[in-house]
Every structure is written in C-alpha cells, then in structure tokens.
Amino acid sequence: MPTIEMYTSSWCPYCVRAKALLSKKGLDVVEYNIEKDPELRREMLQRSNGARTVPQIFINDRHVIGGCDGLYALERRNELDSWLKEGVA
Numbered sequence: 247m248p249t250i251e252m253y254t255s256s257w258c259p260y261c262v263r264a265k266a267l268l269s270k271k272g273l274d275v276v277e278y279n280i281e282k283d284p285e286l287r288r289e290m291l292q293r294s295n296g297a298r299t300v301p302q303i304f305i306n307d308r309h310v311i312g313g314c315d316g317l318y319a320l321e322r323r324n325e326l327d328s329w330l331k332e333g334v335a
Contacts (some may be wrong), residue, residue: 251276253290253302260314261301267317274319275331305329 250268252275254261268275280287280300294302294309303310303317308314308329320326 247320248273248306249276249304250274250306250330251259251304252273253280253286253294254276255279255281255300257312258300263300264314264317267321271326271330306332 250273252261252264254265254277256279265275265277278286278289278290290300290302291298293304297313298312301313303313306329310320310329312319317326320329
C-alpha cells in the first residue's frame with residue numbers, strides 16, 4: 247500500500263476534492279490538519295519547499311506539486327497509478 251500524506255485545513259474544498267479522488271481509488275490518507283497544530287504548518291512548509299496553500303500532498307514521500315490540481319493532472323495524464331506504485335514493496 248502506498249503512503250499518502252496530506253496537509254489540510256478543515257475549511258478547504260480542495261482538500262475534500264483531493265481526498266475524494268484518493269478514496270475513489272480505495273486509498274487511505276494520513277491527514278495532518280495544520281489548523282490544529284502550528285508545528286504541522288512548519289513541517290508542511292519545510293517539506294513542500296515553502297508552499298503555503300493546502301492541500302500539500304505527498305505520495306511515498308514524493309511531493310505532488312500543485313496540490314489538488316496537481317493530483318488531478320496526474321490522474322488525467324494516467325501517471326497517478328505509477329506514482330502510487332513507486333517505492334512500494
């Protein structure tokens with residue numbers, strides 16, 4: 247199973263949309279709500295090279311540039327499934 251991590255906030259419609267796509271694929275997401283823990287916001291900024299918007303998505307520790315839009319772009323280009331398989335034993 248791939249490891250999918252997503253930095254979110256409770257009010258973010260893009261977070262909901264990204265989670266819906268991953269759920270449709272039967273995938274579990276480890277969600278980090280940056281509103282509840284300021285340390286998570288700092289961690290997100292570091293991991294995403296300063297990206298401040300949510301969602302910030304990591305698949306097997308690989309950053310999905312563009313958040314929700316980037317995730318859907320990978321799906322449209324038929325690249326998401328290969329990302330999900332990378333790094334999985």
